[in-house]
Amino acid sequence: MVRDLTIGQYYPGDSLLHKTDPRVKIVLTLVFIFVIFFCKNFFSLGLMIAALLVGVFLSRVPLKMILKSMKAITFIIIITALLNLFYTTGGNVLVKYKFITITDTGVYTAIFVAVRILALIVGSTLLTYTTTPTMLTDAIEQLLKPLKVFHVPVHTLAMMMTLALRFIPTLIEEIDKIMNAQKARGADLESGGLLQRAKALVPILIPLFVSSFRRAYELAFAMECRCYTGGEGRTRMKQMKLKGLDSILIVGCAVLLGGVIALNLFFKTYNLG
Amino acid sequence: MEKIIEYKDVTFRYEGEDEAHILPLTINGVTLNLEKGSFVAVLGRNGSGKSTLAKLTNAIHLPESGQVLVEGLDTRDEKNTDLIRRKVGMVFQNPDNQIVATIVEDDVAFGPENLGIEPKEIRRRVDDALKAVGMYDFRLAEPHKLSGGQKQRVAIAGILAMQTDSIVLDEPTAMLDPIGRREVLSTVLRLNRERGITVLMITHFMEEAAQAERVIVLDKGKVFLDGSPRDVFTQSEALKRCGLDVPQATGLAKALADSGIKIKTDVLNEEECIDAILTAYKE
Ligand SMILES: Nc1ncnc2c1ncn2[C@@H]1O[C@H](COP(=O)(O)OP(=O)(O)OP(=O)(O)O)[C@@H](O)[C@H]1O
Numbered sequence: 001m002v003r004d005l006t007i008g009q010y011y012p013g014d015s016l017l018h019k020t021d022p023r024v025k026i027v028l029t030l031v032f033i034f035v036i037f038f039c040k041n042f043f044s045l046g047l048m049i050a051a052l053l054v055g056v057f058l059s060r061v062p063l064k065m066i067l068k069s070m071k072a073i074t075f076i077i078i079i080t081a082l083l084n085l086f087y088t089t090g091g092n093v094l095v096k097y098k099f100i101t102i103t104d105t106g107v108y109t110a111i112f113v114a115v116r117i118l119a120l121i122v123g124s125t126l127l128t129y130t131t132t133p134t135m136l137t138d139a140i141e142q143l144l145k146p147l148k149v150f151h152v153p154v155h156t157l158a159m160m161m162t163l164a165l166r167f168i169p170t171l172i173e174e175i176d177k178i179m180n181a182q183k184a185r186g187a188d189l190e191s192g193g194l195l196q197r198a199k200a201l202v203p204i205l206i207p208l209f210v211s212s213f214r215r216a217y218e219l220a221f222a223m224e225c226r227c228y229t230g231g232e233g234r235t236r237m238k239q240m241k242l243k244g245l246d247s248i249l250i251v252g253c254a255v256l257l258g259g260v261i262a263l264n265l266f267f268k269t270y271n272l273g
Numbered sequence: 274m275e276k277i278i279e280y281k282d283v284t285f286r287y288e289g290e291d292e293a294h295i296l297p298l299t300i301n302g303v304t305l306n307l308e309k310g311s312f313v314a315v316l317g318r319n320g321s322g323k324s325t326l327a328k329l330t331n332a333i334h335l336p337e338s339g340q341v342l343v344e345g346l347d348t349r350d351e352k353n354t355d356l357i358r359r360k361v362g363m364v365f366q367n368p369d370n371q372i373v374a375t376i377v378e379d380d381v382a383f384g385p386e387n388l389g390i391e392p393k394e395i396r397r398r399v400d401d402a403l404k405a406v407g408m409y410d411f412r413l414a415e416p417h418k419l420s421g422g423q424k425q426r427v428a429i430a431g432i433l434a435m436q437t438d439s440i441v442l443d444e445p446t447a448m449l450d451p452i453g454r455r456e457v458l459s460t461v462l463r464l465n466r467e468r469g470i471t472v473l474m475i476t477h478f479m480e481e482a483a484q485a486e487r488v489i490v491l492d493k494g495k496v497f498l499d500g501s502p503r504d505v506f507t508q509s510e511a512l513k514r515c516g517l518d519v520p521q522a523t524g525l526a527k528a529l530a531d532s533g534i535k536i537k538t539d540v541l542n543e544e545e546c547i548d549a550i551l552t553a554y555k556e
């Protein structure tokens with residue numbers, strides 16, 4: 001079960017989006033998230049959804065994978081939609097039963113919010129599906145480089161991120177092992193009240209800490225043996241260079257942003273919230 | 274033959290908890306010359322100082338007295354540390370604790386990236402190294418989804434891509450099943466034969482040591498036996514004294530000889546053992 005865990009959800013491929021500069025992808029994803037929140041009515045949101053679909057098409061990631069990423073948050077979407085459905089006031093009342101009132105604005109808002117969250121999720125998974133974790137952390141390092149002026153250890157932070165991502169599955173496997181070992185010694189992890197169960201975690205966390213430190217120590221040795229001395233003088237196998245493709249994407253997104261503003265203003269009367 | 278790693282009367286001890294507790298010498302006067310392009314196996318019981326000896330080769334540990342020279346460079350000179358690590362690569366026992374990146378090819382690229390090599394050349398080296406260990410088809414895989422033997426081969430590729438002249442492996446097969454062990458050992462053997470990479474391999478498996486050109490047995494921080502596998506493994510009494518066994522095939526031949534059968538005892542593997550038994554049988 002643990003082995004199925006995919007970190008960073010990378011989907012290997014050779015599509016246009018895979019080839020896009022990861023820095024551009026990160027910035028554009030942030031812009032996308034911002035613009036999605038900026039959409040005020042179904043027309044502007046529709047434009048963004050259309051753009052998103054183009055993105056999905058360009059990424060060549062199978063729809064099945066995209067749907068999988070949505071599945072994880074179905075619950076959150078339903079809850080948010082329901083809250084909006086019941087708590088939005090104004091508009092024509094559709095249902096009135098005891099303390100429950102549902103208005104048409106409520107229905108619209110609920111759908112609007114649900115679609116919005118879905119778009120956010122799909123947009124950001126598109127980034128992680130098409131970019132390896134190493135590329136992501138490298139790109140973040142590059143983007144944050146200006147902070148070096150303020151003595152922020154940018155490279156170290158990026159390295160920490162890479163190592164954390166790398167060790168998540170290893171540590172999950174380890175927890176699994178320790179839990180089994182403690183159960184074999186008669187530890188009871190499942191019954192009892194909250195406090196008792198929390199206490200039962202101690203014999204799991206302590207070995208985990210000890211072994212993590214041992215791992216860290218060994219890893220540090222291994223990294224030193226491979227001539228790691230920090231960020232100075234390092235090169236990268238995968239270079240990031242802005243290409244024609246990236247500029248097209250950037251321009252495309254700028255046009256989209258303009259489109260959203262125009263649609264927001266033009267269909268002002270349809271704006272929600 | 275050209276010397277590539279030299280130990281000159283080396284002693285080493287770990288630092289104790291405080292000044293008052295001085296630990297005994299872990300390496301107690303070792304003098305060794307490793308020849309360029311050779312395949313050397315190091316044996317010895319737990320705590321005999323094998324790992325320590327390995328770590329002395331690339332300046333993780335520095336000798337208390339004596340010298341360790343890597344291609345003529347003294348490890349004690351701090352200026353040499355970086356240079357030495359470009360000449361001697363280390364592979365450790367647990368592959369999980371030496372893989373740095375989340376994608377196989379990115380991990381193999383880690384070493385060359387640290388050396389500041391130009392991107393195109395890194396790409397070339399990474400592909401070459403992955404092909405050499407037979408992991409090219411897995412270049413985009415995530416390390417935690419590989420088997421132990423595959424992970425260890427990725428770790429070896431990571432060192433190979435740095436194009437070091439020698440590789441020191443500290444029990445690289447200790448955590449692997451028989452198939453994984455065979456994968457790793459044959460990879461290392463091939464790299465030694467085809468590319469002339471000097472190999473120093475620590476192991477607890479006699480069958481693995483039997484395939485080396487030279488076997489060094491360490492005991493209590495001293496070189497106890499040193500010679501070709503045939504020379505070393507025929508001294509079963511001496512081996513027993515320092516807590517080691519002979520390869521199964523050798524043991525069988527020896528047991529047969531002890532029970533009065535006239536048989537050749539300097540056999541190292543199954544085939545030689547079968548041959549010896551057949552010859553004895555015919556006579
Ligand atoms: N970090 C350390 N601090 C103090 N003593 C140590 C340290 N590492 C090893 N030792 C001691 O040094 C001696 C030799 O250790 P070393 O790890 O070299 O043995 P080894 O031959 O590799 O054993 P193994 O077969 O178990 O790997 C042991 O007695 C050990 O207790």
Ligand SMILES: [Mg+2]
Nearest residue numbers: 323324325443
């Ligand atoms: Mg050891």
